[in-house]
Amino acid sequence: MSAATDAVIPRILKTYEAELLDEWLREQLSAFRAGSRISESDLRTQSKEFLNLLQQATEAGNITDIQGPSYGRVRDMLGDVSRARGLQGFSPSETAIFVFSLKRPLFTRIRKELATDADSLATVTWSATELLDKLGLYTTEVYQKSREDVITRQQEELLELSTPVVKLWDGILALPMIGTLDSARTQVVMESLLQRIVETGADIAIIDITGVPTVDTLTAQHLLKTVTAARLMGAECIISGIRPQIAQTIVHLGVDLGTVTTKGTLADAFRRALEMRGQRERLLKPRA
Amino acid sequence: MDRIPILKLRDLLLVTIQVDMHDRLAMQLQDELTARISETGARGVLIDISSLDIVDSFIGRMIANTAAMARVLDAETVLVGMQPAVAITLVELGLTLPGVRTALNVEKGMALLESATGQAEDLPDTDAGHTE
Numbered sequence: 001m002s003a004a005t006d007a008v009i010p011r012i013l014k015t016y017e018a019e020l021l022d023e024w025l026r027e028q029l030s031a032f033r034a035g036s037r038i039s040e041s042d043l044r045t046q047s048k049e050f051l052n053l054l055q056q057a058t059e060a061g062n063i064t065d066i067q068g069p070s071y072g073r074v075r076d077m078l079g080d081v082s083r084a085r086g087l088q089g090f091s092p093s094e095t096a097i098f099v100f101s102l103k104r105p106l107f108t109r110i111r112k113e114l115a116t117d118a119d120s121l122a123t124v125t126w127s128a129t130e131l132l133d134k135l136g137l138y139t140t141e142v143y144q145k146s147r148e149d150v151i152t153r154q155q156e157e158l159l160e161l162s163t164p165v166v167k168l169w170d171g172i173l174a175l176p177m178i179g180t181l182d183s184a185r186t187q188v189v190m191e192s193l194l195q196r197i198v199e200t201g202a203d204i205a206i207i208d209i210t211g212v213p214t215v216d217t218l219t220a221q222h223l224l225k226t227v228t229a230a231r232l233m234g235a236e237c238i239i240s241g242i243r244p245q246i247a248q249t250i251v252h253l254g255v256d257l258g259t260v261t262t263k264g265t266l267a268d269a270f271r272r273a274l275e276m277r278g279q280r281e282r283l284l285k286p287r288a
Numbered sequence: 289m290d291r292i293p294i295l296k297l298r299d300l301l302l303v304t305i306q307v308d309m310h311d312r313l314a315m316q317l318q319d320e321l322t323a324r325i326s327e328t329g330a331r332g333v334l335i336d337i338s339s340l341d342i343v344d345s346f347i348g349r350m351i352a353n354t355a356a357m358a359r360v361l362d363a364e365t366v367l368v369g370m371q372p373a374v375a376i377t378l379v380e381l382g383l384t385l386p387g388v389r390t391a392l393n394v395e396k397g398m399a400l401l402e403s404a405t406g407q408a409e410d411l412p413d414t415d416a417g418h419t420e
Contacts, residue, residue, distance in 0.1 A: 190376065194372030225380070228384050231384075231390060232370050232384070234369075
């Protein structure tokens with residue numbers, strides 16, 4: 001593409017800034033009429049800033065290379081807009097429309113400007129399309145990423161919430177596990193349990209898996225590792241609440257729970273734990 | 289040069305590792321501990337590793353070996369105060385220290401050793417920590 005056609009877009013952006021902004025805003029507002037979550041004045045400020053930055057960036061040449069240094073500020077600004085919209089609960093298309101709705105006003109201007117020169121009209125239109133498409137995709141990417149970050153953060157929070165270690169008795173901890181056990185979760189479980197053992201000086205930990213729907217080899221492996229690590233630290237583990245299906249799975253998978261004490265219910269495990277602590281009599285006395 | 293002290297308390301030996309273990313130190317500890325056990329005829333050995341934050345495969349194996357050697361010399365060995373990170377590392381390395389007794393802290397370790405070496409009472413391992 002020649003320098004002459006390259007200069008058309010920045011020139012149009014500069015000369016018709018006010019008109020472009022008005023037309024673009026109309027496009028955007030008509031796109032989000034339903035329950036508009038952003039005020040017109042905010043939108044105007046954003047759009048104006050974007051047009052300005054875009055103008056500066058295109059002027060620097062190489063106009064379709066949006067990863068280039070001249071587009072740094074445009075990228076930052078678009079990134080901020082997409083992230084903000086992502087967090088405000090805009091849909092991906094509502095976010096991308098910010099860029100794509102600029103197409104119609106810009107193309108109209110280009111057509112008027114180059115009405116007599118079909119060849120450069122095609123060239124300029126093509127590079128404008130390419131530019132706006134790339135920018136649009138970029139907003140979608142950032143939007144997606146900001147949503148993914150939210151999801152990741154929530155997953156982490158869920159992980160922390162879902163692994164409470166409770167103290168049942170002097171020196172007896174219980175860890176009721178609920179929900180599917182994946183490797184990441186069992187890792188967190190393992191760490192928080194071992195940490196609590198150190199903090200409380202508990203001798204016995206009961207891992208209750210009543211609320212766990214399925215166990216696979218990896219999970220079983222992690223459970224075994226937890227038990228072994230606790231034993232290395234000087235605490236004994238009891239696994240309770242193994243449901244019939246899980247018992248079948250464990251045996252079918254050939255997992256050797258060997259030396260681990262397993263009990264049907266948390267109550268049984270607790271009774272066993274008290275026996276191990278030699279405190280059972282003391283517990284039962286007041287009832288007799 | 290660092291040296292890990294081995295204290296004698298009645299018929300028990302106490303080893304408290306309070307410095308970063310490096311390979312030579314671990315070897316030296318192994319030598320000295322086995323020598324002291326046969327010298328004093330100690331019935332029990334308590335190794336406190338509560339200030340050991342980091343282990344590698346070599347140190348892990350040395351700990352396991354030292355404990356096993358003490359057992360061979362007919363001294364009950366209790367490893368106390370292992371940190372969670374260390375425990376996880378040892379398990380990941382496949383060093384599950386079979387046959388080595390463990391306890392959460394020195395107090396419980398001593399109770400465990402006393403019950404294992406002293407009286408004829410045959411108490412299971414986990415009964416060591418009476419806190420009543």
